[in-house]
Amino acid sequence: MTDPHDDEIVRRELNTDREEPTVAIAEVVADLEGTQADELTTAYDCIDGMISELYSNPPSPEAQMTIEFTYSGYRITVEQSGAAKFVKVT
Template sequence: MPDRTDREVVHRELDSDGNNPSVQVIEAIMDFEGVDSAELPPIYDCVDGMLNELFSNPPAPEAQMEVTFSYHQYRVTVEQNGNAKFVKTG
C-alpha cells in the first residue's frame, strides 16, 4: 500500500510566448482530471494575473523567478521559462 504522504508530481512545459498562461494551467488540470473547464473554479482568484505578468514582463533570466500557488487540489509552480510542476495535494 502506498504511503499517504506520497504525492503525484507532473511536469509540463507551458508556452511562455503564448497567450494567457492561466488557461494553460487550467488545460493541464483538465487533462489530469478528465474534467471540463466548467467543473473547475475560477483560477483568477488564485493567481490574480501573476502568471500573465511573469510571461509578459519577465525579470532577467538570472532572477530565476517562479510563482507557486494552490489550485483545485494541486500545488502549482510555474517558472519564468515556462517549466511548470503540478503536485496533487488532494
C-alpha cells in the same frame, strides 16, 4: 539527488506566449482530473495577472523567478521559462 516525491510531480511546459496563461493551467489540471477545464473553478484573476507579468516582463534569467500557488487540489509551481510542476494536494 532525486526528489523523494518525484513520482507525484507532473511536469509540463506552458506556452509563455499564450494570451491567457491561466487557461493553460486549468487545461492541465482538467487533463489530470479527467474532466473539462470549464468544469473547474475559475482561476483567480490575480494569478492570471502574475503569470502574465512573469511571461511578458520576465526578470533576468539569473533571477530564476517562480510563482507557486494552489488551484483545484494541486500545488502548482510556474517558472518564467514556462516549466510548470503540478503536485496533487492530499
